[in-house]
Amino acid sequence: MKAENVSPEDLQWVCRKCNRPLEAGTVSVEYMGNQFTTELPTCPGCGFVLISESLALGKMAEVEQILEDK
DSSP, X not given: OOGGGOOTTGGXXXXXXXXXXXXXXXXXXXXXXXXXXXXXXXXXXXXXBOOOHHHHXXXXXXXXXXXXXX
8 A cells, every 4th residue: 555545635634532633654464464554644733644535445455455355
């Protein structure tokens, strides 16, 4: 997963808790003992990470299936 996981529309969101706009930020994602680093929309205040529906049902689902098939 890379920076293509952040679309301009994702950065129009505002964190409800901090009332700050989301920014592209590097986050660590872990699944089944495998760790990945990628850029996702993140709140610079509290660290909330937005995972869009299209990313969750698309690329992340593909990676999940690959890891489960191992």
